Amino acid sequence: MDHMLHNIWEQPAIAQACLELPLDLNPLHLEDTIQQIQHIQIIACGSSYHAGLVAKTWFEAIAHLPTQVQEASEYPAIDPFLTPQGFRIFISQSGFTSDVITVAQSVKKATSQGLPNSISTLGITNGSQTPLHTWVDHIIQTPAGTEQAIAATKTFLAQLIILLRLVLQLATQRQTQSQQTLDRLNQALSAVPSQIEQTLQQQTAILPTLAQRLLHAEHCILLGRGIQRAIALEGALKLKETAYLHAEGYSAGDFMHGPIALIEPGFPLIAIALPNSLNYNKTIENLRRIKSYGATVIGITPSTNLEMVDLCDHICPIDLNTPSLDCSSHTATEWLSPLLTVLPLQLLAHAIAQIRGYTMDQPRHLTKFLA
Ligand code: BG6
Numbered sequence: 001m002d003h004m005l006h007n008i009w010e011q012p013a014i015a016q017a018c019l020e021l022p023l024d025l026n027p028l029h030l031e032d033t034i035q036q037i038q039h040i041q042i043i044a045c046g047s048s049y050h051a052g053l054v055a056k057t058w059f060e061a062i063a064h065l066p067t068q069v070q071e072a073s074e075y076p077a078i079d080p081f082l083t084p085q086g087f088r089i090f091i092s093q094s095g096f097t098s099d100v101i102t103v104a105q106s107v108k109k110a111t112s113q114g115l116p117n118s119i120s121t122l123g124i125t126n127g128s129q130t131p132l133h134t135w136v137d138h139i140i141q142t143p144a145g146t147e148q149a150i151a152a153t154k155t156f157l158a159q160l161i162i163l164l165r166l167v168l169q170l171a172t173q174r175q176t177q178s179q180q181t182l183d184r185l186n187q188a189l190s191a192v193p194s195q196i197e198q199t200l201q202q203q204t205a206i207l208p209t210l211a212q213r214l215l216h217a218e219h220c221i222l223l224g225r226g227i228q229r230a231i232a233l234e235g236a237l238k239l240k241e242t243a244y245l246h247a248e249g250y251s252a253g254d255f256m257h258g259p260i261a262l263i264e265p266g267f268p269l270i271a272i273a274l275p276n277s278l279n280y281n282k283t284i285e286n287l288r289r290i291k292s293y294g295a296t297v298i299g300i301t302p303s304t305n306l307e308m309v310d311l312c313d314h315i316c317p318i319d320l321n322t323p324s325l326d327c328s329s330h331t332a333t334e335w336l337s338p339l340l341t342v343l344p345l346q347l348l349a350h351a352i353a354q355i356r357g358y359t360m361d362q363p364r365h366l367t368k369f370l371a
Helices: 003-009 011-020 046-061 098-112 131-135 154-174 179-190 192-203 207-213 228-243 280-292 306-311 332-336 338-356
Strands: 039-044 067-071 086-091 120-125 138-141 219-224 246-251 268-272 296-301 314-317
Touching (some): 011 192, 046 086, 046 154, 046 332, 086 098, 098 131, 120 131, 154 179, 192 314, 207 296, 207 314, 207 338, 219 228, 228 246, 268 338, 280 296, 296 306, 296 338, 332 338
Parallel strands (some): 039 067, 039 086, 219 246, 219 268, 268 296, 296 314
8 A cells, every 4th residue: 555545544543643632722831822812824835724724714713713824935024914912823744844934934033033923833743853843932743643645644634633622722711612512512523533434434435436537637626615615725736746637626606706617518526515514505506507517526525415416426425423513603513524525535636646557655746854
């Protein structure tokens, strides 16, 4: 088995390790700053940037903290927006990515020169003793183990779980959710490792058909709404960097404003659509229109969702058993779903790369630092 596939199947155990990782805010010496934080800024690249985009929804919806996610390579020389009440989080699985380190370094230097800066900085990395450790105030090391494959899979999942745990702790301290809601979310999170295992198993029946269907495809669109937009972007990155398939992720709604012109009979499109998620009906409406132009639609959705089963040509089943609880307009199911919806996309990218005969552990033009 190649490293990428091995890493994908390690994820149930990695998820469990992430849940067991001691993550008290107190040992991080963040407790003094928690009440002062008014907003968050996340800085990252690639898959880590997508983890930041997922976390933005969590920080805003669960901990009520406005969050900006910035591609490190696009970071402005002087950031005029972050007030002294901002908290910066640098995410890098390797801890070596120069675009990320450059920003962390300039922030640290600005602080030492007394320029207006964030309260404090946190690095989330899978590496130990990386350059990122040098330039941030606090570090959380994700317990994903070395990820030999170039494409991030288990480290992405680990970043998500650690970020969600951080959000839940912030929400507890800031009292932005009821204790009952937080208890249920924590309870639902504890079931995630077994759901990851089940979801991975569930894909094995459909994968050969899907990989064959996309074998000669030159383009593919991935759609998600709300929190799933980040997973559509991450899935597109996996297809590009592993299977060299030109894939683009969009929010389902914005795809209708221009890119829909790309659709012609047989155009492959992957849509993540979970019932009870925000504006689910709108996504279905969008997909019906896309389907009417002849697209081949692959749905990532529960196998019991007959609406999507009828509408789509193929289904990648995602069967979340999390309790449905109303917290503003979201549900626990929707908040936790990115931990599962990314899985079929990882497996699909690997399967296409495999039948195309590519070396998925070492895609062309890409390198990876292993700490
Ligand atoms: C890119 C890789 O070079 O770096 C991506 O191709 C990766 O797969 C990105 O997500 C960011 O890496 P890191 O180590 O900073 O998370």
